[in-house]
Amino acid sequence: MSSPHSGPGQAEAPAPGLNRKVIGISVAAAVGGFLFGFDTSVINGAVGAMSDAFELGVFLKGFSVSSALLGCAVGAWFAGGLANRLGRVPVMVLAAALFFISAIGSGLAVGVADLIVWRVIGGLGVGAASVIAPAYIAEVAPAKYRGRLGSLQQMAIVLGIFAALLSNALLAGVAGSSAETLWLGIAAWRWMFMIEAIPALIYGLMALRLPESPRYLIGKGELDKASRVLYDFTGELDVNLKIQQIQTSLERERKESMRDLLGDRFGLKPIVWIGILLSLFQQLVGINVIFYYSTTLWQSVGFDESQALLTSTIGSVTNIVATIIAILLVDRVGRRIMLLVGSAGMFVSLGMMALAFSFAEGVGDSVSLSQPWSGIALVFANAFVMFFGVTWGPLVWVLLGEIFPNRIRASALAVAAAAQWMANFTISVSFPSLSAIGLSFAYGLYAAFALISFIFVFTQVPETKGRELEDMDSLELGRKRRDRGASTAR
Numbered sequence: 236m237s238s239p240h241s242g243p244g245q246a247e248a249p250a251p252g253l254n255r256k257v258i259g260i261s262v263a264a265a266v267g268g269f270l271f272g273f274d275t276s277v278i279n280g281a282v283g284a285m286s287d288a289f290e291l292g293v294f295l296k297g298f299s300v301s302s303a304l305l306g307c308a309v310g311a312w313f314a315g316g317l318a319n320r321l322g323r324v325p326v327m328v329l330a331a332a333l334f335f336i337s338a339i340g341s342g343l344a345v346g347v348a349d350l351i352v353w354r355v356i357g358g359l360g361v362g363a364a365s366v367i368a369p370a371y372i373a374e375v376a377p378a379k380y381r382g383r384l385g386s387l388q389q390m391a392i393v394l395g396i397f398a399a400l401l402s403n404a405l406l407a408g409v410a411g412s413s414a415e416t417l418w419l420g421i422a423a424w425r426w427m428f429m430i431e432a433i434p435a436l437i438y439g440l441m442a443l444r445l446p447e448s449p450r451y452l453i454g455k456g457e458l459d460k461a462s463r464v465l466y467d468f469t470g471e472l473d474v475n476l477k478i479q480q481i482q483t484s485l486e487r488e489r490k491e492s493m494r495d496l497l498g499d500r501f502g503l504k505p506i507v508w509i510g511i512l513l514s515l516f517q518q519l520v521g522i523n524v525i526f527y528y529s530t531t532l533w534q535s536v537g538f539d540e541s542q543a544l545l546t547s548t549i550g551s552v553t554n555i556v557a558t559i560i561a562i563l564l565v566d567r568v569g570r571r572i573m574l575l576v577g578s579a580g581m582f583v584s585l586g587m588m589a590l591a592f593s594f595a596e597g598v599g600d601s602v603s604l605s606q607p608w609s610g611i612a613l614v615f616a617n618a619f620v621m622f623f624g625v626t627w628g629p630l631v632w633v634l635l636g637e638i639f640p641n642r643i644r645a646s647a648l649a650v651a652a653a654a655q656w657m658a659n660f661t662i663s664v665s666f667p668s669l670s671a672i673g674l675s676f677a678y679g680l681y682a683a684f685a686l687i688s689f690i691f692v693f694t695q696v697p698e699t700k701g702r703e704l705e706d707m708d709s710l711e712l713g714r715k716r717r718d719r720g721a722s723t724a725r
Contacts, residue, residue, distance in 0.1 A: 256468045257375060261384045263441040264371045265391040267327060267364030270334045270438055272395025273431055274357045275303060277403065281424035284414035288422070289347045301663050302351045306358020307365065308656035314363040315370075315649025323371045323448045323645075326363055331439030333360030335432050342421070342429030357431075365652045370645055373636030374448040375468060382565035382700065385636050389629030390558045397551040398434075403427050453481045507647050509695055510635055514655035516688040517631045520581050521681035522623050523659055524666050525616065553617060557624025569700040570630055571692060577626025578689035584619035585682035588612055592674040627688075637699050 278285075278300055285291075291299065310333075318326045337357030344350035368388050376384040407413040410423035417423040446468055452461035458478060465471040465478070564573060591612040594605070639647040669677040 260445050261372045261387055263445055264368045265387040266438045267330055267368045268388040268391030269395040270434055271361045271364050272392035273399045274361050276396045276399040277427055281427045284424040295347055299351055301660055303354040303358035304656055304660040306355035307362040308653045310359035310362025311366050311649055311652035311656055314366040315645035318367055318645045322451050323367055324445050326367045327442035328439055330360040330363040331435050334435035338429055338431035342425040366649050369632045369636035370648050371448055374450045382633050383562045385633035386562040386565055386629040388632045393554040393558050400551055402430050450481055510647055510651035511654045513631050514651045515658045517627050518658035518662050519684040553620050554624045557621050558629055561625045561629040569698055570634055571698045573626045574630055574692045577622050578685050580622030581619055582682050582685040584615040585678050585685055587615040589675045589679035589682055
């Protein structure tokens, strides 16, 4: 069978295989995801001692925890444009610098005002990394293996969460508590922030050694460099044909700007809306409620406060196992079926949690459950984390890296990631108010979003398993033809 972009008599190039070099550069790019997970979780171990040190009220305590998410949204929004102008690798280096500055600044903060500033700076790095890593991995990975390589981003995130929880526990254990003095006369909670400077430095050094994305290079006319990357790293056997395919897809649209995301329906192209809604549903099911506010849940089922760190660490290990399963399945099963199974499983799990908490006694932090409902809540909370970790956690990042046409990929991914961070912020700050109404109401609301996500995937999300990135234009073109046909029929 001939390639759709090849000339007469030109055979389609064999599919490239998976080599150590493309695995290596994908892992290096995914280190940004490690810092993403570390930065967003490290404050959990420091928040108590930090609040006491700065004498924070409830509002400032909550805002200092969530402030980084606002930086994430801004960083994600601008990262796409910077990546298109400067390249993918320079933005990774910039993100590493932001992580490093935030780590040192947060650890040496003199008050809550500058702490929030340093946390927002770190959020800018998280937002940028959340856009660039999946885009870069998608652009260097062979289509056959793009799902599992793209899932490395989620694996790195959950490893970062685990590392933050583990380092917090170790530092607090050595000092005696997070409020006690550790090294150089500096409190342990400050070292929890500053320890992030080490992986940030490693990420920056690794990023400097990465080759630039071949699709970015071709867009800039640097064909020789792109050829070397495609041959040496991506494993392309017919580099000239691949360059021709990429050039054809790039030439289909004008020079990219945010205006290229605009469409006739609801302001944006349908494929951009799909990316935004995937991002929103990933957060609207309430996964970060489990990670940010798990203490209330664990105490309600009979755990004392001293066991909170252990249960959080177990939850992060569950997430790691789930991501490994996702990596093994994504390129065999496909994206759509896994998302559908995930939505159904989350709906059942969240629904059972809502049912269990309808039998709760007390309100707020004093809520408690008796048997068998405490055990049911515990089982289905972990089932929810597992269903999310195997499906919506990693697969949304995979899809965001691959569903958009070449020319709008970075900008569209930036918009979708910014929407994700805003949804994360909204869910995080609204949970205390929702839980005041009742945990049954809160989990019931998240269950409803899981059900809606099932309908959305079933009706709107295309299957991208095995597709070349250059073929993603056909998703948009096919949708336009269907819309025109429906309009004509009417």
